[in-house]
Amino acid sequence: MFHKDRFVILGLCxxxxxxxxxxxxxxxxxxxxxxxxxxxxxxxxYLMERGLTQFLEWFDNRSWYPLGRIIGATxxxxxxxxxxxxxxxxxxxxxxxxxxxxxxxxxxxxxxxTSLCAYGLGSELGTQASGVxxxxxxxxxxxxxxxxxxxxxxxxxxxxxxxxxxxxxxVKAVKGGSLLLTSVAACLYFYMASSWGAYVFIxxxxxxxxxxxxxxQGRLRQSLFRFYTLFYPMGIFLSxxxxxxxxxxxxxxxxxxxxxxxxxxxxxxAYTWLRRHLSAERVRYLAARVLLFAVGAAVxxxxxxxxxxxxxxxxxxxxxxxxxxxxxxxxxxxxxxxEHQPSTWASFFLDTHLLALVLxxxxxxxxxxxxxxxxxxxxxxxxxxxxxxGVMIRMVLILAPAACxxxxxxxARLLDRSALLLSLSLSKAEETKKDKKDKRDKKEKEGDKPAxxxxxxxxxxxxxxxxxxxxxxxxxHALWASNIYSSPSVVQIAPMPDGGRMVLDDYREAFAWLExxxxxxxxxxxxxxxxxxxxxxxxxxxxxxxxxxxxxxLGRVGAMFASDEETAWxxxxxxxxxxxxxxxxGVIGQHDDISKFLWIIRVAEExxxxxxxxxxxxxxxxxxxxxxxxxxxxxxxxxxxxxxLSFHEFNDLPTGHVKGYDxxxxxxxxxxxxLTRFEPVYTSTHWLCRLYRVKRPExx
Amino acid sequence: MPITHLIVVxxxxxxxxxxxxRIRKKIKPVHIFALxxxxxxxxxxxxxxxxxxxxxxxxxxxxxxxxxxxxxxVMNRLTAQxxxxxxxxxxxxxxxxxxxxxxxxxxxxxxGEATPMMSLKAKRDRKGVRGVRSLISMxxxxxxxxxxxxxxxxxxxxxxxxxx
Numbered sequence: 001m002f003h004k005d006r007f008v009i010l011g012l013c014x015x016x017x018x019x020x021x022x023x024x025x026x027x028x029x030x031x032x033x034x035x036x037x038x039x040x041x042x043x044x045x046y047l048m049e050r051g052l053t054q055f056l057e058w059f060d061n062r063s064w065y066p067l068g069r070i071i072g073a074t075x076x077x078x079x080x081x082x083x084x085x086x087x088x089x090x091x092x093x094x095x096x097x098x099x100x101x102x103x104x105x106x107x108x109x110x111x112x113x114t115s116l117c118a119y120g121l122g123s124e125l126g127t128q129a130s131g132v133x134x135x136x137x138x139x140x141x142x143x144x145x146x147x148x149x150x151x152x153x154x155x156x157x158x159x160x161x162x163x164x165x166x167x168x169x170x171v172k173a174v175k176g177g178s179l180l181l182t183s184v185a186a187c188l189y190f191y192m193a194s195s196w197g198a199y200v201f202i203x204x205x206x207x208x209x210x211x212x213x214x215x216x217q218g219r220l221r222q223s224l225f226r227f228y229t230l231f232y233p234m235g236i237f238l239s240x241x242x243x244x245x246x247x248x249x250x251x252x253x254x255x256x257x258x259x260x261x262x263x264x265x266x267x268x269x270a271y272t273w274l275r276r277h278l279s280a281e282r283v284r285y286l287a288a289r290v291l292l293f294a295v296g297a298a299v300x301x302x303x304x305x306x307x308x309x310x311x312x313x314x315x316x317x318x319x320x321x322x323x324x325x326x327x328x329x330x331x332x333x334x335x336x337x338x339e340h341q342p343s344t345w346a347s348f349f350l351d352t353h354l355l356a357l358v359l360x361x362x363x364x365x366x367x368x369x370x371x372x373x374x375x376x377x378x379x380x381x382x383x384x385x386x387x388x389x390g391v392m393i394r395m396v397l398i399l400a401p402a403a404c405x406x407x408x409x410x411x412a413r414l415l416d417r418s419a420l421l422l423s424l425s426l427s428k429a430e431e432t433k434k435d436k437k438d439k440r441d442k443k444e445k446e447g448d449k450p451a452x453x454x455x456x457x458x459x460x461x462x463x464x465x466x467x468x469x470x471x472x473x474x475x476x477h478a479l480w481a482s483n484i485y486s487s488p489s490v491v492q493i494a495p496m497p498d499g500g501r502m503v504l505d506d507y508r509e510a511f512a513w514l515e516x517x518x519x520x521x522x523x524x525x526x527x528x529x530x531x532x533x534x535x536x537x538x539x540x541x542x543x544x545x546x547x548x549x550x551x552x553x554l555g556r557v558g559a560m561f562a563s564d565e566e567t568a569w570x571x572x573x574x575x576x577x578x579x580x581x582x583x584x585x586g587v588i589g590q591h592d593d594i595s596k597f598l599w600i601i602r603v604a605e606e607x608x609x610x611x612x613x614x615x616x617x618x619x620x621x622x623x624x625x626x627x628x629x630x631x632x633x634x635x636x637x638x639x640x641x642x643x644x645l646s647f648h649e650f651n652d653l654p655t656g657h658v659k660g661y662d663x664x665x666x667x668x669x670x671x672x673x674x675l676t677r678f679e680p681v682y683t684s685t686h687w688l689c690r691l692y693r694v695k696r697p698e699x700x
Numbered sequence: 701m702p703i704t705h706l707i708v709v710x711x712x713x714x715x716x717x718x719x720x721x722r723i724r725k726k727i728k729p730v731h732i733f734a735l736x737x738x739x740x741x742x743x744x745x746x747x748x749x750x751x752x753x754x755x756x757x758x759x760x761x762x763x764x765x766x767x768x769x770x771x772x773x774v775m776n777r778l779t780a781q782x783x784x785x786x787x788x789x790x791x792x793x794x795x796x797x798x799x800x801x802x803x804x805x806x807x808x809x810x811x812g813e814a815t816p817m818m819s820l821k822a823k824r825d826r827k828g829v830r831g832v833r834s835l836i837s838m839x840x841x842x843x844x845x846x847x848x849x850x851x852x853x854x855x856x857x858x859x860x861x862x863x864x
Contacts, residue, residue: 218721287710324748342749344781345789346859349852356744357793357849360737361800367729383736390743393779410800417807424811459810459835463803466842473849480864 009132010119014112017139020479021108021149024486028503030104030151033488035529035546037153038536041103043071043080048087048099055080056243062541063531064550065523065575073243074549078195082106082158107148107157115139117164118405124171124374125366126409129416134408137474142481143351143400149486156397159196164401166192166202167381170209170231171374177223182230189231190238193245200254201398203239205384206231207261209377216376220268232262324391339394348389351396353477354470355403359386362406365413378405411467418463425456490533492590504588510581510689511537513682518579525572526581527561527593527600528554534581543575555607558600561593561642562615568641569677571612572694580678580692582645587655587687589663594629594646630667638671641678645692648673648680653687737794745790750783757784773858789855792848799844806837 024033032041047055058072087102118138123131138144147156169185172178193199210228214220236249236258249255274283324342348356359382366375385399487493492504514524515538523541524534531545544550544557560571572580585592593600597620604615619636621627629637629647637643651660651669660669675692682691749755759771759782774780809831857863 215724218724284710291710325752338779341779342746342752344746344749344779345744345786345793346778346781346856348744348793349789349856350778350860354849357796357845357852358800360740360794360797361804363733363736364797364801365804367733379736383739386740386743390746390748413804414800417804417811420811421807455832455835456810459838462839462842463807466845470845470849476864484862 006119006128006132010116010135013115013119013132013135013139016136017112017115018108020140020482021111021145021486023149023482024488025104025150027486028488028491028493030101031488031491032100032103032153032536033149033151033490034154035489035532036155037103037151039075039532039546040079040083040153040155041100042532042536043075043077044083044087044099044103047080047084052081063535063545063547064553065541065543067550067553069547069549073246074547076155076195076197076244077242078162078191078193079106079153079155079158081194083153103153104151107152107154108150110158110161111139111144111148114144114161114164114401117161117168118401118408120168121164121171121374121378122405122408124168124175124372125378125405126369126412130409130412132408133411134405137355137404137408137411138401140475140478140482141352141355141400141404142478142485143396143403145478145482146351146485147397149482151488155196159192159198160397160401162188162192162195163198163202163398167377170206170227171377173231174213174224174227174373177226179226179230182227183234185227186231186234186238189235190241193235193239194242198398199239201384201388203235203249203255203258205377205381207258208384209373209380210265211261212376212380213373214265214268216371220265220272225265225269228262228265232258321388321391340392342391343389343393343396347393347396348399350481352400352403354474355400355407358407358410359403362410365410366406378402382406411471414463414467418460418467421456421460421463425453425460504686504688506684506686506688507533508537510682510684510691513684514538514540514579514581514691517682522578523576524579524581525557525560525575525577526583527557527596529596530581530583540579543577551603552607555604556609556612558604559607559609559612559615561597562601562604562620562640563612564639565641565644565675565677567612569694573697577694579681580645580694582642582690582692584646584650584687584690585664586646586650586662586669587653590688592646592664592688593642595664597642598627600642628667629662629665630669631671644673644675645678645690648675648690648692650687737797741790741794744786744793746781746783746786749781750786753780755780755782758782773855775858776861778859785855789852792852792855796845796848796852799841799848801841802844803838803841806834806841809834810838 024031032038043055043058046058050058056072056077058070059068060071061068063069083099083103083106086106087097087099090097090102115135115138119131119135121131122134125131125134144160147154148160166185166188169181169188173181173185189199189202192202206228210224213224236255239245240247240249250259271283271287274286278286363379363382366379369375382399382402385395385402388395389399490507494502494504496502511534514522514534518540520539521541523543524538525543526534528544528546528548531542531547534540534542535545544554548554556571556575560568563571583592584594586594598617601615601617601620605617608614620634620640622632622634622637626632627637628634629643633643647669649672650662651672653660655661655663658668661667662669677695678692679695680690681693683689755774758769759774761770762768763770772782773785774782853863
């Protein structure tokens with residue numbers, strides 16, 4: 001059924017997806033959010049300045065100070081290249097936007113494209129109606145808004161579009177058996193591999209889908225075979241063009257499932273083909289020979305490769321998906337990131353609202369309609385996404401589009417039913433004598449009153465009203481969620497009791513101070529969270545940043561913050577540190593470095609440095625086992641550099657009626673803090689950022 | 701080892717794939733559906749969170765007069781839960797879906813169509829009894845969903861007071 005109205009609806013979906021993400025710009029100004037987007041923004045600036053070749057070979061000597069970082073080989077360039085290309089195209093078209101504006105708006109534009117891809121997938125799944133419903137849901141679902149709001153210039157902004165596009169291309173290619181669509185799918189997979197680390201999800205989902213299709217149908221169909229034997233080599237080859245991925249597709253365990261399914265498919269196809277041409281006896285004889293070779297070669301080869309270390313096992317980040325307790329026991333850096341925590345029941349409701357409530361019902365609809373490739377793909381995608389989002393809160397982002405597609409299918413089905421019911425109740429058909437006789441017979445047998453037309457009408461109204469109600473509730477929730485997710489954490493806006501608002505722009509204030517008042521080659525030390533922002537906004541060299549690739553340096557920086565002043569000063573001079581930045585939220589009551597301090601200690605504790613006095617987490621709790629910042633806190637804690645830098649001159653600060661009241665921990669700091677080796681140079685307006693200079697030995 | 705011995709291996713593989721084929725025919729969609737619903741229930745209950753962080757089943761503080769535990773939900777924090785709180789909320793999710801499934805099944809009956817193959821209704825009702833009973837089932841399904849939705853919203857507001 002071809003409806004022209006769908007173009008209007010899809011255009012409106014695009015517009016909706018675009019505008020619902022603009023709240024942060026409307027509220028304050030167009031600014032890049034959070035932490036990681038600042039790295040991407042800085043990379044785009046570098047790309048526009050120096051060109052593509054220089055960008056892909058970029059060695060950055062302004063981060064990880066003594067070592068530097070090979071950014072060209074350790075980043076996913078897709079996002080930066082997309083933004084750069086967009087900027088170039090707009091420039092040529094006569095619309096010279098600033099690079100920052102292009103970066104800020106990339107996410108809303110791509111989310112509009114995502115809802116169009118969702119329409120495509122939804123209409124493969126059911127009718128065009130379910131496609132349209134899916135498009136509307138994807139445009140506003142909070143789980144997706146959270147990572148693609150205007151200003152959130154992060155990998156996921158373009159990667160989710162690529163994800164849905166790859167799945168759409170795969171489903172269409174397998175259905176039709178067309179090689180052109182398969183190559184399109186492989187190219188889209190290349191785009192996804194270039195933008196986000198979760199391309200591993202696709203390269204495991206597609207083989208799983210192929211395997212399930214094979215098992216469900218009992219044999220290997222030609223279209224599936226043609227699809228997979230082109231998709232796998234082409235996709236792998238293309239993804240290896242990205243330096244960060246390199247030879248991982250043939251080395252690591254994460255890609256071995258795809259390789260295994262490839263080999264299996266070739267084997268099955270060869271066997272089937274042979275059976276058609278030879279008799280059963282001869283085939284068995286041939287198969288026995290091949291088996292001898294294959295098993296022998298496989299065993300020797302695998303053992304040899306593993307002994308040489310050529311095939312590496314699952315890396316830490318992905319091992320968390322297989323064994324969720326792994327990160328907590330072995331890798332505190334990964335375990336400390338708040339996005340990597342396992343999710344609670346509330347995260348599902350917040351991020352997908354009614355879709356989480358109807359997901360099993362949507363699966364019921366899926367299982368009761370005729371099986372198709374799209375249905376299998378979506379069921380697998382959904383169940384994998386549910387599992388992964390249970391392991392990490394951040395992965396609810398992957399669940400959101402799957403839930404929307406299934407929810408769209410269900411809502412389309414419900415509305416379909418209610419429309420049928422309504423038309424039945426309003427139909428002018430006369431009841432024939434035969435119907436009346438049937439009804440009387442049935443009544444005698446079952447004792448159930450047949451439903452009359454007013455009843456049917458009421459029933460259909462109830463159903464339509466119900467659908468309208470849940471859609472309204474979803475829309476309201478989505479707008480509310482878009483409001484709370486639109487906060488650029490760089491600038492904080494708090495509502496005042498008199499209705500006005502207070503803007504906390506401390507971070508940018510401190511970074512601007514650094515940029516204008518320090519030498520261009522100054523080295524700044526802070527905990528790794530603030531590295532990317534320091535590099536981009538303050539334009540200074542940093543010691544550790546958000547990439548967290550070198551755990552030894554992170555451990556040393558952690559040890560610096562956890563040790564007493566003399567040791568910390570010695571370590572700081574080792575790294576040529578000029579300034580130290582500390583975040584302190586005690587004046588306004590915010591989560592700050594002291595709240596994170598236990599994780600810093602754990603990271604430092606993992607590395608045992610022989611030249612630093614030992615750091616034990618237990619020393620930082622007082623005798624009763626509490627973590628306190630006032631005079632009841634442990635001695636070791638109050639001697640540490642982090643405490644001293646945070647609370648320097650804080651006991652004299654009037655906060656309300658008293659002095660030195662820490663609003664974050666609700667404790668009062670009374671003892672003065674003395675610093676001998678560090679000199680305070682700047683504290684921002686609300687004491688959020690505190691900067692200290694490291695005194696050189698000559699000045700002592 | 702002579703080649704003839706390995707033919708036994710190949711025959712064995714063929715026989716095993718024959719069994720596999722029979723098992724494949726025995727697995728019905730409703731089994732897979734039950735597996736999916738069970739795993740959905742476990743994940744949304746926060747089983748993984750419980751396994752990693754070992755939260756207690758409910759709060760420690762007890763009411764002074766009655767001795768009953770005061771808190772069963774971790775207040776004001778979205779990223780933490782007690783174990784029992786997770787199980788109860790997952791039950792509400794499943795209840796809501798069950799309501800929708802009931803509504804859909806009932807709508808097939810009302811319209812006089814055969815319910816689809818994976819129906820959970822009795823065989824005698826399959827052929828479509830256009831009766832008031834089906835209408836009531838439909839309404840019950842809607843009410844089940846709405847009640848679960850209201851309960852979830854209430855519990856959610858405990859965790860996030862700024863919810864509208």
